[in-house]
């Protein structure tokens with residue numbers, strides 16, 4: 001079996017194991033309420049980290065507004081879910097529709113940003129995605145959406161100007177107060193499914209003709225062009241798939257709460273996701289999974305310090321950078337890996353000789 | 355120092371298309387090609403024609419503009435002046451990608467491989483445009499994916515055989531020794547099924563036995579694939595040994611053209627080279 005096939009199965013294995021363990025803990029009530037409440041966010045952040053890794057690690061572009069796509073998915077998911085509340089009674093089906101719509105709208109946003117920016121040479125994507133994240137947050141802060149018997153109503157002014165029918169109308173999005181009155185339909189199981197689908201899409205994409213082209217362009221753009229690869233197209237593919245996955249994660253995330261505010265998806269969240277990717281190792285999907293899971297529960301475990309969370313992250317990030325760029329530390333880790341290998345080999349030899 | 359103001363002997367200069375290619379259309383026909391970088395004229399009034407299966411050489415001192423000619427032919431730079439006909443088709447307005455699809459593949463003086471990809475995957479990138487399964491075939495692992503990937507694997511292995519590199523297929527390209535990296539670049543370029551292969555100093559950094567092998571392989575490639583090859587090289591044994599015609603570039607202009615024998619005895623060429631040597635010393 002090829003090394004990457006092994007890695008792919010390892011990743012599925014980790015997720016399934018994670019599900020089995022925590023599902024058992026939940027059903028036997030051996031888990032604290034606060035940790036149980038973190039299960040869906042963990043899955044969501046794993047999807048966010050994996051999808052950002054597609055852009056940062058596989059495609060080699062820096063994106064600083066990944067939370068922006070998450071919020072696009074979150075708000076469109078909530079609008080769809082609330083609007084379909086009476087026509088689609090089945091929660092799981094409504095969640096599925098909301099997640100798909102979230103993915104589609106986020107990918108549209110991805111195309112709109114990606115087409116002009118990814119044609120350029122240079123690191124313009126970082127700046128533009130940063131701006132996108134801020135713009136979308138400010139836009140959602142003044143967005144009012146409601147639904148009544150006549151359908152959806154939109155306004156950029158205030159709730160009253162929605163002109164909702166008093167008897168049948170409900171406000172879905174209420175400016176800075178965010179999406180309100182959400183019916184929680186996300187489940188741990190559905191979140192796990194989303195992680196597995198994400199892994200399936202990213203891993204199969206990376207190890208196909210398309211993924212090979214994306215990586216080649218990252219390694220050497222000029223050589224890729226000389227081989228006839230459409231550079232803009234493949235950079236765009238990576239970026240839009242990533243945006244779509246972030247959108248679906250956003251929808252699932254929002255439908256796990258009764259209210260979601262736009263501020264939740266700000267620059268800090270984008271950086272947080274980037275930190276998961278950097279800590280887990282750029283281009284390393286297993287690393288993204290583990291980093292996202294650990295760093296999502298960490299503040300929960302260190303509740304008392306939660307005000308200093310960003311400070312702690314900054315310190316951890318600096319430490320990791322120091323370690324990965326430190327000659328001594330690098331020698332230590334290679335030596336450690338080397339010893340591990342020797343150990344494995346000697347164990348293997350024993351088996352053969354016995 | 356050679357006199358920059360020497361007017362060119364022959365404009366348009368005669369071409370030296372081998373007899374066997376005379377009946378066939380020219381693969382490349384360049385006339386009055388030139389480019390300015392700001393005030394600097396890097397290439398000027400470059401004229402050349404290459405026959406369908408010709409091996410042509412482009413030589414000249416460092417900084418003469420040889421690589422710039424390749425960059426013009428492959429549209430890394432858009433020419434300031436002149437026309438490039440590829441199989442009779444004007445490439446004006448085309449970009450690097452389109453020129454590759456029309457049939458020019460190249461290697462680079464400063465090796466440009468996809469370092470983190472395996473040797474096999476580097477070749478498969480060359481095969482990319484000859485495969486046509488879509489993204490969803492790949493994601494869903496549909497039969498078309500398996501079929502085309504298998505065919506690409508076999509094709510890549512076949513191509514690697516040219517240089518006996520099959521056993522390196524799973525190594526990372528960036529980890530290969532220098533000579534092997536140069537050979538892999540040639541294989542990758544060939545994988546794009548070019549009609550004209552441009553080699554920029556293919557023997558640089560190779561030892562004499564590797565260079566001798568490369569010479570044989572250049573001829574073998576021409577014979578097997580029936581394509582034209584244009585190469586830039588400083589190793590005179592290689593150039594004189596495999597090229598059927600040679601153009602000499604100095605200060606961006608062609609100062610001589612001819613068969614290897616003619617070039618070796620051309621006083622202007624000798625002066626250009628000696629002049630350059632003196633400068634370097």
Ligand SMILES: Nc1ncnc2c1ncn2[C@@H]1O[C@H](COP(=O)(O)OP(=O)(O)O)[C@@H](O)[C@H]1O
Nearest residue numbers: 391394396414415416417418419420421422423
């Ligand atoms: N992008 C560029 N901008 C400015 N000058 C350039 C550029 N590319 C090449 N040149 C100049 O053109 C001249 C020819 O360079 P080059 O084609 O690399 O020479 P060589 O014959 O050694 O391959 C040099 O003087 C070089 O500095």
Ligand SMILES: [Mg+2]
Nearest residue numbers: 420421422463
């Ligand atoms: Mg050069």
